[in-house]
Amino acid sequence: MMKEIPSGVTAAKGFRAAGLRAGIKAGKTNKDMAMIYSEAPAVCAGTFTRNIVKAAPVLWDQKLVAEEGSARAVVINSGIANACTGEEGYANCAKEAAKAAEVLGVNQKEVLVCSTGVIGVQLAMDVVEKGIEMLSPALESSVQAASDAAEAILTTDTHKKEIAVQCEVDGKTVTIGGMCKGSGMIHPNMGTMLAFVTSDAAIEQPLLQQILREEVEDTFNMVSVDGDTSTNDTCLVLCNGMAGNDILTAESAGLPAFRQALREVLTYLAKQIAGDGEGCTRLFEVVCRGASSREEAKKISKSVVCSSLTKAAVFGKDANWGRILCAMGYSGASFDPEKVDIVLESDKGSLAIVKDGIAADYSEETATEILSGHPVRALLDVHAGEAEATAWGCDLTYEYVKINADYRS
Amino acid sequence: MMKEIPSGVTAAKGFRAAGLRAGIKAGKTNKDMAMIYSEAPAVCAGTFTRNIVKAAPVLWDQKLVAEEGSARAVVINSGIANACTGEEGYANCAKEAAKAAEVLGVNQKEVLVCSTGVIGVQLAMDVVEKGIEMLSPALESSVQAASDAAEAILTTDTHKKEIAVQCEVDGKTVTIGGMCKGSGMIHPNMGTMLAFVTSDAAIEQPLLQQILREEVEDTFNMVSVDGDTSTNDTCLVLCNGMAGNDILTAESAGLPAFRQALREVLTYLAKQIAGDGEGCTRLFEVVCRGASSREEAKKISKSVVCSSLTKAAVFGKDANWGRILCAMGYSGASFDPEKVDIVLESDKGSLAIVKDGIAADYSEETATEILSGHPVRALLDVHAGEAEATAWGCDLTYEYVKINADYRS
Numbered sequence: 001m002m003k004e005i006p007s008g009v010t011a012a013k014g015f016r017a018a019g020l021r022a023g024i025k026a027g028k029t030n031k032d033m034a035m036i037y038s039e040a041p042a043v044c045a046g047t048f049t050r051n052i053v054k055a056a057p058v059l060w061d062q063k064l065v066a067e068e069g070s071a072r073a074v075v076i077n078s079g080i081a082n083a084c085t086g087e088e089g090y091a092n093c094a095k096e097a098a099k100a101a102e103v104l105g106v107n108q109k110e111v112l113v114c115s116t117g118v119i120g121v122q123l124a125m126d127v128v129e130k131g132i133e134m135l136s137p138a139l140e141s142s143v144q145a146a147s148d149a150a151e152a153i154l155t156t157d158t159h160k161k162e163i164a165v166q167c168e169v170d171g172k173t174v175t176i177g178g179m180c181k182g183s184g185m186i187h188p189n190m191g192t193m194l195a196f197v198t199s200d201a202a203i204e205q206p207l208l209q210q211i212l213r214e215e216v217e218d219t220f221n222m223v224s225v226d227g228d229t230s231t232n233d234t235c236l237v238l239c240n241g242m243a244g245n246d247i248l249t250a251e252s253a254g255l256p257a258f259r260q261a262l263r264e265v266l267t268y269l270a271k272q273i274a275g276d277g278e279g280c281t282r283l284f285e286v287v288c289r290g291a292s293s294r295e296e297a298k299k300i301s302k303s304v305v306c307s308s309l310t311k312a313a314v315f316g317k318d319a320n321w322g323r324i325l326c327a328m329g330y331s332g333a334s335f336d337p338e339k340v341d342i343v344l345e346s347d348k349g350s351l352a353i354v355k356d357g358i359a360a361d362y363s364e365e366t367a368t369e370i371l372s373g374h375p376v377r378a379l380l381d382v383h384a385g386e387a388e389a390t391a392w393g394c395d396l397t398y399e400y401v402k403i404n405a406d407y408r409s
Numbered sequence: 410m411m412k413e414i415p416s417g418v419t420a421a422k423g424f425r426a427a428g429l430r431a432g433i434k435a436g437k438t439n440k441d442m443a444m445i446y447s448e449a450p451a452v453c454a455g456t457f458t459r460n461i462v463k464a465a466p467v468l469w470d471q472k473l474v475a476e477e478g479s480a481r482a483v484v485i486n487s488g489i490a491n492a493c494t495g496e497e498g499y500a501n502c503a504k505e506a507a508k509a510a511e512v513l514g515v516n517q518k519e520v521l522v523c524s525t526g527v528i529g530v531q532l533a534m535d536v537v538e539k540g541i542e543m544l545s546p547a548l549e550s551s552v553q554a555a556s557d558a559a560e561a562i563l564t565t566d567t568h569k570k571e572i573a574v575q576c577e578v579d580g581k582t583v584t585i586g587g588m589c590k591g592s593g594m595i596h597p598n599m600g601t602m603l604a605f606v607t608s609d610a611a612i613e614q615p616l617l618q619q620i621l622r623e624e625v626e627d628t629f630n631m632v633s634v635d636g637d638t639s640t641n642d643t644c645l646v647l648c649n650g651m652a653g654n655d656i657l658t659a660e661s662a663g664l665p666a667f668r669q670a671l672r673e674v675l676t677y678l679a680k681q682i683a684g685d686g687e688g689c690t691r692l693f694e695v696v697c698r699g700a701s702s703r704e705e706a707k708k709i710s711k712s713v714v715c716s717s718l719t720k721a722a723v724f725g726k727d728a729n730w731g732r733i734l735c736a737m738g739y740s741g742a743s744f745d746p747e748k749v750d751i752v753l754e755s756d757k758g759s760l761a762i763v764k765d766g767i768a769a770d771y772s773e774e775t776a777t778e779i780l781s782g783h784p785v786r787a788l789l790d791v792h793a794g795e796a797e798a799t800a801w802g803c804d805l806t807y808e809y810v811k812i813n814a815d816y817r818s
Binding site: 050051052053054081083084085086118119120121231308309312313315316318320321322323325326328329330334335337338354356357358359396397398400401402403404405 | 460529806
């Protein structure tokens with residue numbers, strides 16, 4: 001049995017965290033640096049942006065995950081992305097890791113680093129190094145410490161995003177905690193903005209990497225806020241083995257429970273990112289059913305969740321199903337438009353609006369009522385097979401434009 | 410030598426047009442039906458949306474172009490797209506063509522039909538048929554008649570889009586005129602919203618179709634307003650041979666002049682669509698140079714022109730080059746990010762903002778000044794080869810969201 005507990009990245013045994021203001025972001029009060037620390041060496045896995053323009057921390061972490069597969073700490077800053085910063089940017093990642101290694105008494109190659117914020121600006125290393133010095137003594141295993149860290153990694157997000165769950169593996173309680181940030185430039189491809197998952201499970205590193213890659217495909221990679229795949233997308237998982245279970249392998253009886261719990265954490269965080277997209281008012285969930293394959297179902301649901309016109313219609317509470325059908329049509333999937341059924345749902349009810357590819361007999365008034373609810377779900381059935389997939393996004397609002405027209409100023 | 414003349418679809422010999430209000434659109438004054446008529450049979454070519462959800466008129470026109478390759482008239486309505494309307498929608502296309510054939514004294518299979526507007530609503534055929542009856546006696550070869558037709562096909566466009574040019578073929582003056590409408594759901598793939606080109610050139614039908622397909626790839630298919638490929642995209646070209654030139658074949662000495670003139674018309678109309686995108690304040694032109702192939706150059710320039718974040722930054726006059734580099738990075742093209750140069754241009758000047766993948770030494774004040782100009786151009790050089798491509802789009806504004814949140818109401 002799996003259960004949710006109130007906490008985040010400090011929930012699992014042996015993990016501590018901190019979040020505070022170092023002075024990277026403008027303003028005077030915003031937290032902008034976080035640290036996660038494991039008391040024991042933790043196997044680590046990661047997925048990263050497929051954008052060929054990769055931020056310096058992505059290059060640093062990719063190398064560490066591939067060559068070491070084990071880590072003790074993660075240092076994260078918001079405000080500056082350390083992307084498009086050339087050799088100086090990469091050297092700054094090494095300096096950050098060296099500084100953290102020094103204050104924590106670990107190896108430089110055991111320190112992962114992540115950044116999010118404005119592209120093309122160098123980190124002020126004196127500020128970052130001072131931040132690392134302050135973070136080390138602030139590390140705690142408390143719920144508050146997890147919360148501080150989750151707050152410190154945000155940019156234009158409106159609230160922090162964290163979760164923790166527990167499951168049983170070999171009769172031992174295994175805990176998985178996670179936090180993430182999202183908001184803009186969200187259209188992950190093999191990763192997401194920044195997500196951090198900590199667990200006390202014992203697990204083989206290659207298996208952890210494989211599970212993570214597969215689960216990210218169905219969770220973070222099914223989220224889109226604006227179609228822009230960031231230079232910094234990173235999802236890191238650290239497992240330190242302190243739960244005391246036998247090391248999980250592909251054959252372990254306890255693996256399905258761990259995997260299910262990990263999936264729950266990733267799905268929750270993915271939906272949190274979608275529902276807090278820049279300027280958005282509502283989470284928009286699109287479920288495609290009856291597709292001929294899972295790939296086809298994913299193409300269709302993701303195409304609808306990415307359509308600017310559909311997103312604007314959700315904002316306007318307009319049951320403009322023609323735009324949904326149109327986005328399905330250009331998704332690249334093949335289906336018979338004359339067999340499509342569409343149902344709209346929210347906490348205000350459920351309504352069939354398309355039957356066999358044309359308008360069902362529905363009331364616009366009821367449709368508007370449902371679209372004023374939260375979250376908004378579109379259920380698409382293409383009647384071509386058994387496969388299903390879900391994609392998450394949000395509505396497109398004036399506020400999105402405002403945020404992104406003014407972001408740097 | 411090619412020259413531009415003031416007119417549109419009635420500029421070429423033997424073409425007449427009309428535009429008037431039949432009563433399809435809401436309101437009391439907006440024109441909503443247009444007709445184009447050729448005094449002699451005209452070979453016709455067309456490109457159409459690749460969205461698998463195709464509007465009924467697209468299916469009608471595709472069949473006519475493929476099976477007949479010749480036409481006498483085009484009937485166009487705005488207000489209702491006749492898309493996702495099932496068998497009744499297709500039957501209505503046949504009725505429209507039959508009615509026009511009757512009043513014009515031509516064959517039903519010589520009448521092309523086009524619609525644009527709201528998806529999923531049936532045409533009121535009594536209104537449409539009355540419109541056709543009114544259009545026939547209103548047909549004229551005047552500049553005003555072309556203008557009326559260009560006005561009648563608009564939806565949320567803010568102004569009509571038409572052009573006419575003349576060139577010499579075999580010592581004869583050949584005229585090409587065109588009109589189009591765009592605005593929203595603009596991300597054409599093998600076609601555009603609605604574009605109509607008329608010419609008095611004599612040309613073989615298969616050659617016309619081939620030239621059109623190739624030229625559309627470089628013009629309309631390089632435009633994006635919002636990434637949504639419409640169900641109705643259609644570009645039709647009619648050539649009635651009344652200029653008296655020898656019939657153009659692939660070997661004709663006069664072909665390059667005709668092709669160049671056609672390209673000019675299509676490019677002009679494509680840029681007009683981009684610059685009048687829903688809610689947009691400025692045309693945004695992205696030129697990629699130094700690519701390893703034309704395909705790569707197209708991928709890069711189109712990815713940037715489609716990026717919501719970049720478009721919002723253009724609206725906000727923010728030289729956020731990190732977003733441009735990011736969009737280049739997820740375009741699917743391969744290049745070395747550390748070799749990229751970016752220059753921003755407008756009528757207010759030109760400024761190098763990225764050199765070798767990182768910020769050039771430029772003044773933000775000057776960048777903002779340039780971004781307040783019109784049109785805004787981004788010149789991207791990836792230093793990987795000799796290929797070049799241009800894509801056209803527009804900025805993303807509050808107004809885009811407003812229009813599309815409220816479109817149907």
